Amino acid sequence: MDASYRRAGAGSGSAPxxxxxxxxxxxxxxxxxxxxxxxxxxxxxxxxxxxxENLCLxxxxxxxxxxxxxxxxxxxxxxxxxxxxxxxxxxxxxxxxLALVAVHSDSWLVSVAxxxxxxxxxxxxxxxxxxxxxxxxxxxxxxxxxxxxxxRDRSGAxxxxxxxxxxxxxxxxxxxxxxxxxxxxxxxxxxGDHSETLCGTCGGIYSADEFWIGxxxxxxxxxxKCVKITPxxxxxxxxxxxxxxxxxxxxxx
Numbered sequence: 001m002d003a004s005y006r007r008a009g010a011g012s013g014s015a016p017x018x019x020x021x022x023x024x025x026x027x028x029x030x031x032x033x034x035x036x037x038x039x040x041x042x043x044x045x046x047x048x049x050x051x052x053e054n055l056c057l058x059x060x061x062x063x064x065x066x067x068x069x070x071x072x073x074x075x076x077x078x079x080x081x082x083x084x085x086x087x088x089x090x091x092x093x094x095x096x097x098l099a100l101v102a103v104h105s106d107s108w109l110v111s112v113a114x115x116x117x118x119x120x121x122x123x124x125x126x127x128x129x130x131x132x133x134x135x136x137x138x139x140x141x142x143x144x145x146x147x148x149x150x151x152r153d154r155s156g157a158x159x160x161x162x163x164x165x166x167x168x169x170x171x172x173x174x175x176x177x178x179x180x181x182x183x184x185x186x187x188x189x190x191x192g193d194h195s196e197t198l199c200g201t202c203g204g205i206y207s208a209d210e211f212w213i214g215x216x217x218x219x220x221x222x223x224x225k226c227v228k229i230t231p232x233x234x235x236x237x238x239x240x241x242x243x244x245x246x247x248x249x250x251x252x253x
Contacts, residue, residue: 016116019128025061026113026132032059033105037098037142040065045094048086055086057105079115081108095143102142109138126204200242201226215242 016022036044036057047067048055058066058081070080082104089097113132117125197206200220206212211224211231216239224230227243234240 017119019117019120019124019131022113022116022120022128023131025116026109027135028061028063029059029112030109030135030138032063032065033057033102033109033138034141035063036065036067037102037105037138041098045089048089050086050088050090052086054084056081056083057085057101059105059109079108079111081105099139099143102137102139106137106139122205197221199223199226200244213240215240215245217241217245 016025036059044057044065044067053069055067056070058068060066067086070083071077082101085101085104088100092100110132113128114125117128120128198204198221199206199212200215200218200222202223204223204226206221211234212221213224213227213229213234214221220242222229222242224234229237229240
C-alpha cells in the first residue's frame with residue numbers, strides 16, 4: 001500500500017472534524033486492529049516476522065489493517081503506532097505478545113483520536129473521551145477480559161453512581177461515611193456552579209452524571225473511575241485517601 005495513501009487513512013477522505021466523525025474514525029480503526037488480533041490472527045502473526053525490519057500495525061478508517069514499516073517523513077502526518085512489534089514475537093508467549101500489541105494499539109488509537117480532537121473545545125473533547133471509554137479496549141477483548149456481563153455491570157454502576165451523587169446533592173452536609181460528598185460544599189444544585197471543580201487525576205470537569213469521591217486529606221476531588229473506587233466500595237471506606245496522599249510517608253519525628 002502506498003505510504004501517502006496509508007497515512008491519509010486509507011481512503012477516509014478529509015480529516016474528521018466533529019466529535020461524531022472522530023468517533024466514527026476511531027471505531028473503524030479499532031475494528032481493523034481487533035480483526036488483525038482475533039479473526040485474522042494467523043495472518044497477522046505470520047506477517048510479524050522478527051527477521052524483518054521494524055514493523056508497525058496500522059488500522060485504517062476503511063476498517064482494513066496492515067503490518068508495515070513506519071512512515072519516513074518527519075514529522076509524520078498522524079501519530080505512529082508502536083515500532084518493532086515483530087521483534088518480541090518469538091521471545092514471548094504468544095498470548096502475552098498479542099496482549100502487548102493490543103495495549104500499544106489502544107494507546108495509538110487514542111492518540112490518533114485526540115490528534116484530530118485538538119481543535120475541539122473542552123466539552124467536546126470530554127464527550128469524545130466518554131464515547132471512546134464506553135467501548136471495551138482492544139486489550140480487554142484480546143486478553144479475554146470482557147465478560148458478557150460487562151455492559152450490564154457498567155449500566156448498573158452508572159445508575160448507582162447517578163443515584164448516589166443525586167442523593168448527596170440533596171443535602172449540604174458531607175456524607176463522611178461513604179466519602180461521596182458534594183464537590184465544593186455550599187454550591188447550589190445547578191451543575192454550572194461546579195464548572196471549576198476538576199478531577200485531581202484527569203482534570204475533567206465535574207458532572208452530576210458521574211460518581212466522584214473526595215480525599216479527606218488533601219480535599220481534592222476525583223472521578224471514581226480515575227481512582228478505581230466504585231460507589232459500593234466507597235460505602236465501606238471510613239476515610240478516603242487519594243493515591244497521592246496514600247503514597248506520602250509521614251515525616252520522622
